[in-house]
Amino acid sequence: MFGLDAIDIARIQFAFTVSFHIIFPAITIGLSTYIVVLEGLWLKTNNKIYYNLCVFWAKIFAVNFGMGVVSGLVMAFQFGTNWSGFSAFAGSITGPLLTYEVMTAFFLEAGFLGVMLFGWKKVGPHLHFFATAMVSLGTNISMFWILSSNSWMQTPQGYEVVNNQVIPLDWFAIVFNPSFLHRLVHMGIAAFLSTAFLVAAVGAWHLLQGNKTDENKKMFSMALWFIIIVVPLQFLAGDSHGLNTLKYQPTKIAAMEGHWENIGDEPTPLILFGWPDMKAEETKYKIEIPVLGSLILKHSFTEQIPALKDVPPQDRPNVPFVFWSFRIMVGIGMLMLLLGIVGLYRRYKKNLYQGRWWLRFVLLMGPSGLVAILAGWFVTELGRQPWVVYGVLRTKDAASAHGDLQMSISLLCFVVVYSFVFGIGYFYMIKQMKKGAISQPIDYAQLTHREE
Numbered sequence: 001m002f003g004l005d006a007i008d009i010a011r012i013q014f015a016f017t018v019s020f021h022i023i024f025p026a027i028t029i030g031l032s033t034y035i036v037v038l039e040g041l042w043l044k045t046n047n048k049i050y051y052n053l054c055v056f057w058a059k060i061f062a063v064n065f066g067m068g069v070v071s072g073l074v075m076a077f078q079f080g081t082n083w084s085g086f087s088a089f090a091g092s093i094t095g096p097l098l099t100y101e102v103m104t105a106f107f108l109e110a111g112f113l114g115v116m117l118f119g120w121k122k123v124g125p126h127l128h129f130f131a132t133a134m135v136s137l138g139t140n141i142s143m144f145w146i147l148s149s150n151s152w153m154q155t156p157q158g159y160e161v162v163n164n165q166v167i168p169l170d171w172f173a174i175v176f177n178p179s180f181l182h183r184l185v186h187m188g189i190a191a192f193l194s195t196a197f198l199v200a201a202v203g204a205w206h207l208l209q210g211n212k213t214d215e216n217k218k219m220f221s222m223a224l225w226f227i228i229i230v231v232p233l234q235f236l237a238g239d240s241h242g243l244n245t246l247k248y249q250p251t252k253i254a255a256m257e258g259h260w261e262n263i264g265d266e267p268t269p270l271i272l273f274g275w276p277d278m279k280a281e282e283t284k285y286k287i288e289i290p291v292l293g294s295l296i297l298k299h300s301f302t303e304q305i306p307a308l309k310d311v312p313p314q315d316r317p318n319v320p321f322v323f324w325s326f327r328i329m330v331g332i333g334m335l336m337l338l339l340g341i342v343g344l345y346r347r348y349k350k351n352l353y354q355g356r357w358w359l360r361f362v363l364l365m366g367p368s369g370l371v372a373i374l375a376g377w378f379v380t381e382l383g384r385q386p387w388v389v390y391g392v393l394r395t396k397d398a399a400s401a402h403g404d405l406q407m408s409i410s411l412l413c414f415v416v417v418y419s420f421v422f423g424i425g426y427f428y429m430i431k432q433m434k435k436g437a438i439s440q441p442i443d444y445a446q447l448t449h450r451e452e
Contacts, residue, residue, distance in 0.1 A: 007399045009407035010082040013414055015381070017075045020418055022377060023370050024068030029143055029188070030195025031061045032136035039129050049214050055120075056215070056437035057199075060429055062117055065109075067425045071418075082407075086388050086398035090166045093159065093174055094149050101145035109138035140188070147187055151180040153389050154380070155248045161392070178248055182241040183380075189234045190376065193336065194369030196230070199223040201366025202433045204359040215437035217353055220362075224352070228340035235333065239296075246297055249390060250306035251315065252383035255322040257293060258283040261309045268293035268305045273327070276319040281309060283323075317385040325378040332372040339365055 004012070035057055042050035076098070079087050087094075115123060115131035123131070158173030159166045168174055203220030206213070246253045254260075258276045259268060260283065270293040274286030297305050308316055339362065346352045384390055388398040 004404070006402050006404050006407045007396060009404065009411055010399055010402070011395070013082065013407065013411045014075070014078055015378075016411070016414060017071065017078065017418070018377070019374055020422055021068065021071040021075050022373060024064050024071060025139070025143065025146075026191040026194045026370060026373050027064045027198065028061065028068050029139045029191040030193075031057060031064065031198075032132075032139045033192065034195055034199065035061060036129075036133050036136045039132050043125055043129060049218050052215050052437045053219055058117060060432050062113075063425060063429050063432070065113070067422055069106075071422065082400050082402065082410075083388075083398050084400040086393065089164065089393050089398065090153075090389055093152060093166055093168050096168075097145055097149040097152070097175070101142055101149075105138045105142035105145065107138075108141065109135050112138070143188060143191070144184065147184050148175045148177070148180055150380075151183050152177045154183075154384060155179040156389050156392055166389075166392075179241075179244055182237075182244045186234070186237045186241045186376075187373075189230060189237055190369065190373050193227065193230055193234060194373060196223045196226045197336070197365055197367075197369045200227065201363050202436075204362040204366075205434070206436050207353055208356065208359045208363065211436060212353060213437070219437070221347075221352065224340070224343040224347070224362075227336065228344050231333070231336045231340050235337075238333070242297065246305065249383065251308065251311050252317065252322070252379075253297065254306055254308045254310075255317050255319045255383055256326040256379060257297075257305065258286070258319065258323045259293065259305060259307050261307045262304045265302075266304075267291045267295075267300075267302050268297070270296060274323075276323050278313075278316070278319055315386065317383050322379055322383045325375045325382065329372050329375040329379065332368050332375070335365065336368060336372075 035054055038050045038054040038057070041047070042054060079091075079094075112131040112134040115128065116135050119128050119131060152174055155178040157177045158170035159168055161167070199219050200223035203216050203223065206216040207220065242253070255276075257268075258271045258274055260276075260281050262268065267290070269288040269290045271283055271286045271288045274283040274288075276283045291301055293305060294300050294303050308319065342358065342361075343352065346355070346358060386395050387393065388395050
């Protein structure tokens with residue numbers, strides 16, 4: 001298929017399925033927490049605006065949660081079908097970690113989801129709020145275990161290899177491997193920001209339609225407050241994560257920077273743009289700033305960062321993909337910061353909800369958080385190549401013995417089915433978003449058994 005072999009197609013298939021899947025958990029993590037905040041504010045203030053927003057976003061959360069579960073199950077099956085070598089080698093570690101995720105997170109989410117969605121008129125307000133909080137807690141616990149498993153593949157610790165199989169020795173070292181906490185914070189903030197931009201975009205769309213209800217203004221304002229506060233924190237988290245990656249995966253950092261070789265004792269420049277040429281082993285047409293690479297990555301004016309030529313060609317990732325995926329992620333981060341600053345200025349000028357160019361900008365930035373997450377994961381996964389377990393198991397040794405035709409047919413089926421099934425899901429969520437939060441009278445006696 002297009003000159004690709006079975007392993008290449010298997011990698012594309014996994015990348016395709018995981019790219020579809022990661023969007024749903026990202027929204028689920030952020031949206032569940034947002035719903036908890038809305039319901040808590042409603043219980044505290046008795047303001048029905050928060051209740052209306054809570055009910056509105058809970059409907060979207062339910063659809064997104066269902067699609068996330070389905071896409072996640074399909075993705076997990078590929079460990080056995082397409083990557084049996086990996087399962088046989090590292091299953092003694094990744095298997096238990098994924099089992100912990102099911103037992104501690106999925107059961108918690110599934111157990112309380114029904115109460116959260118359908119229990120408004122059946123349980124008291126505090127019990128319903130508790131159920132909502134447990135669903136949110138479950139989504140965050142799920143992120144904990146999934147990132148622990150993936151981080152171990154990036155920075156493996158606490159094991160030994162016996163008869164070509166990984167044997168766990170120290171589960172604390174395995175779970176809290178060197179990159180785990182950095183990646184957990186970075187991904188968690190990314191999920192919350194993705195939700196904030198989605199919420200802001202929905203509010204902007206309704207404001208552009210002239211639907212300037214209190215609910216639309218409130219969700220728009222809340223999202224923009226969150227953005228201006230949290231985007232700078234994400235830059236700090238990203239810097240910490242980058243330093244950790246430099247320590248444990250220096251070749252990935254070199255690919256991100258398009259840095260091929262160090263010249264004498266010169267500090268490393270920062271390449272803004274260019275085209276990495278893997279055959280020529282250089283970044284062509286580059287625009288660079290002297291010394292800045294050393295300053296950002298080493299926090300030094302003199303220290304150099306490792307270069308791609310420091311490792312053999314067979315140990316290098318696909319540099320152009322890593323290089324440009326990283327720049328897409330950072331570029332979106334800059335736009336996010338710009339949006340937050342403009343929003344703060346317009347709030348100061350008391351015209352936050354006006355200006356068609358401004359509202360259109362927020363609307364266009366709606367999917368930016370999700371695009372940044374995808375770009376970031378491309379950097380993480382492509383930058384790890386040619387390893388599945390970094391420095392321990394190569395990708396070519398992890399794949400199942402399938403033929404090119406088998407993998408091509410499988411990939412085609414995935415593309416067709418995913419596009420149809422999840423395309424319908426996306427369409428339905430967008431349709432619900434366009435309806436907006438409907439203001440309605442609240443019968444407290446029936447709804448929450450609470451006195452007015």
